[in-house]
Amino acid sequence: MRPAVSDPLPDRVDPARRRGRGAASARSGRFEPAREAVDDGWGTQDEPLPPLRTEVTEERVRSAIARNTSPDVPFDRSLNPYRGCEHGCIYCFARPTHAYLGLSPGLDFETRLVARPNIAEVLARELGNRGYRPATIALGTATDPYQPVERERRLTRACLEVLDAAGHPVGIVTKGALVERDIDILAPMAARGILRVGFSVTTLDPDLARRMEPRAPSPARRLAAIRRLSEAGVPVRVMVSPIVPGLTDHEIEAILAEAAAAGAVAASWVMLRLPREVSELWQEWLAEHRPDRAARVMARLREMHGGRDYAPDWGHRMRGEGVHAEMIAQRFAKAARRAGLAEHLPPLRTDAFAPLTAGAAQLRLF
Template identity: 70%
Template structure:
């Protein structure tokens, strides 16, 4: 690692970020020079366990269609180079770069906390989002099964949930999801950024291939789980030409609705993304960044509500128009049915007196 936090290619093979520079709360990291010529082992994924004190996170963002979410993990091994959640690792004193995808934190008591919080007398039911910050079906879930335990609690309470993922491990939990879907309690969003497997491998190195995600859509749809295809993010001058093809492939796989989000570069992500472009797409880098700045008033990113998800200007309007036309043509413009909240019940605790009626 040099003074800018860059890591040798051999050490970061199969990772998304190019560097591991300090986050905004850990400026001392930049003072860790790597000895010239000294061989270093490849970066390995580390997992730390955290006993969380609460699990439901609340938000008041007018850009989001939910006010509460749960995230069983911090950091994400999928390593998507563009991930808007990378800056959250800075709050842990870790780098939003390679630390975000190699130094993960799991919350093994998430299901217990969820049960406790849903059982509170003051709790008022509304759909809960699962996986809005980091992917609940990233590779570590295979062994940890924290997401699965949370789903079991939600099913027991008849609590509505909306899941967002790239992970095909979601198929494992169809035994829980299919009955919930039959009761109107679940819907799933599957993100497909590109249909180009080689580009996907460079841009989101440990996520399932695009074709594999489409097969997951098919399996979910066949099990009766409503799926929204998420073209997210749309990357100007890199994946934008695929918009209609991605939507067609998602519809053919069984998706019943679609959405899109423009590439977002909050805080440290802007630098990380420019580094990725310089290494992987140097010939397109200037054009990609010019389009983004055009949509954000000359800046890499504008975080204002009502602006950050789509941008403004001629290019953003063109993408929106293309999406709307394809959505109508493919029959993806129907609204998904509202998730049911009327079935919610806190199950009786051991020792509770049961009702006679």
């Protein structure tokens, strides 16, 4: 018998209760016991539960900058002011990180968020450490720095203020139109050659976007944000990430053309990745929202990963291999050239970096 836990959520949650969410279940993480609804004697087990609300807790961090040595990503350090992401993108490769918190990579990932209120203060201290050498920090690689909670918490903005004051290069990755709020910081940093933004546009179909990325801005709103950033002088890369074979791959050319028309100057892509718990969550989503495409999508993915849902090998995991993967790569390259979008941009400057003194950091933060 599976052990009962205090959380009453079963694996699969009633659609009415999870309206506006990406995942269909609160599937247990790999480090926690399976969840099971139990009757506690009050006869309330079958009563309808209230809609899922977003909860935000806090953790005070000891370090702000996360390091990686992955040979297939273009940065060695990143910064994430939040754990979890309310955008609820069902395909998000970062969902399994919630398992390390003893939470579900499914609905918990998008409803039980963690904010890091002291992250800017710790960042300032780390940038001032003796021997620190600047290189571009990727802001928002695991969870979106401009998800809805940022409107009130303003942790991303606080980090940008520190990076701006230190002249430190930063590349932002987001779907959030809230990025427009910070143009007063972003534009001057871009003019100094220390900032650019990567904006994710996965589909132009508003119905598909609403189902696949339920609390992210609409495709049209993202294109409008690209336009506003570009008009302010901020270089924007459109990120067609992920491309879903058999579901969104037919949109490659249209997305790149629309993004270029909005002012994007570069483009990149990543194939859909299904690490760990993401595969089951994704297949649940397909069965509910695109049952007519489910078999085709999974067949294409398995062709690209040697018969598996996902192969994590360096150099392979981002693009896959085989006929269909190569076809998508060729189409993307051709469409990007036609739209005038660069694959590579000049590196951001590091020579503008000047570590903040303790006094200057405190003044900037408070």
